[in-house]
Amino acid sequence: MSDAVFPLRSIVVSCQAGPDNPLHGPGPMALMARAAEAGGAAGIRANGPADVAAISAAVSVPVLGINKTSDRDGVYITPTFETAAAVVKAGATVVALDGTARPRPDGGSLADLVAEIHDRLGVPVMADVDTLDAGRYARAAGADLVGSTLSGYTASGGPGDDGPDLALVKALAGELDCPVVAEGRYWTRDDVLAAFDAGAHTVVVGTAVTNPMAITRRLVEAVR
Numbered sequence: 001m002s003d004a005v006f007p008l009r010s011i012v013v014s015c016q017a018g019p020d021n022p023l024h025g026p027g028p029m030a031l032m033a034r035a036a037e038a039g040g041a042a043g044i045r046a047n048g049p050a051d052v053a054a055i056s057a058a059v060s061v062p063v064l065g066i067n068k069t070s071d072r073d074g075v076y077i078t079p080t081f082e083t084a085a086a087v088v089k090a091g092a093t094v095v096a097l098d099g100t101a102r103p104r105p106d107g108g109s110l111a112d113l114v115a116e117i118h119d120r121l122g123v124p125v126m127a128d129v130d131t132l133d134a135g136r137y138a139r140a141a142g143a144d145l146v147g148s149t150l151s152g153y154t155a156s157g158g159p160g161d162d163g164p165d166l167a168l169v170k171a172l173a174g175e176l177d178c179p180v181v182a183e184g185r186y187w188t189r190d191d192v193l194a195a196f197d198a199g200a201h202t203v204v205v206g207t208a209v210t211n212p213m214a215i216t217r218r219l220v221e222a223v224r
C-alpha cells in the first residue's frame with residue numbers, strides 16, 4: 001500500500017458541492033471533474049457514492065473518495081468501514097478519512113479501520129489530520145498518505161485566517177515517512193508552490209477551482 005498514489009508535485013482537484021450549492025449533484029460534479037482532468041489534475045477528490053460513481057465514469061485519473069456523514073460535526077469524513085466500502089464500490093481507488101485521535105462514532109480505532117480497508121477493500125488510505133500529533137498518530141495507525149485537510153476545522157486550531165496551514169505541511173513532511181498531502185484553503189499559485197517548497201507531495205485544491213459560489217462571495221466580501 002505504500003506506492004505513491006499520485007505523482008510527485010501533482011495537483012488533485014476536490015469536486016464537492018453541498019445541498020446549498022446550485023452545482024450540487026453527480027452531473028455537475030462529473031463535469032467539474034472532467035474539466036479538472038482536462039486541465040491536468042492528477043486525481044479527483046469527491047464525496048459520497050453518487051458523486052464518486054459519476055466522476056469515476058467520467059475521468060481516467062484516480063478518484064480519492066470520501067463519505068461525509070455530516071457537515072463538520074465531530075468525526076464526519078468517512079468515519080466507518082461501511083462508509084469507506086460504499087465509495088470504493090462506487091469506483092474510488094483511494095479513500096480519505098478522518099485520521100485524528102478523536103472518538104469515532106462507532107467507538108472503533110483508527111488502526112483497525114485502516115487495516116480493514118486495506119484487507120477487505122485493497123485500497124490505500126489517506127488520513128485527514130489537523131495537527132502534527134494527529135499526523136504521527138495516523139501514520140502509526142497505517143495510513144498511506146497524510147493530509148493537512150482538517151487544520152482549522154477542529155478544536156485544535158489552525159492558521160486563523162483563510163490561508164493554508166503551510167507550517168503543518170512542513171512539520172508533517174519533515175517527520176513522516178509517507179507522502180504528505182497539502183489540503184485546505186489553497187487559493188493561488190503561490191500557495192501551491194509554497195506547499196511543495198514545504199515538502200508536500202501533492203496539493204488538493206477544492207473551493208478555489210470548483211466552487212464558483214464561494215469564489216464569488218469571497219470577491220464580493222473583499223470589496224464591501
Ligand SMILES: CC(=O)N[C@H](C=O)[C@@H](O)[C@H](O)[C@H](O)COP(=O)(O)O
Nearest residue numbers: 014149153184185186205206207208
Ligand atoms: C474540512 C473539510 O471538511 N474539508 C473537506 C474535505 O473534503 C472539503 O470541504 C474541502 O473543500 C476540501 O478539503 C478542499 O479544501 P478547499 O476547499 O479549502 O480547497
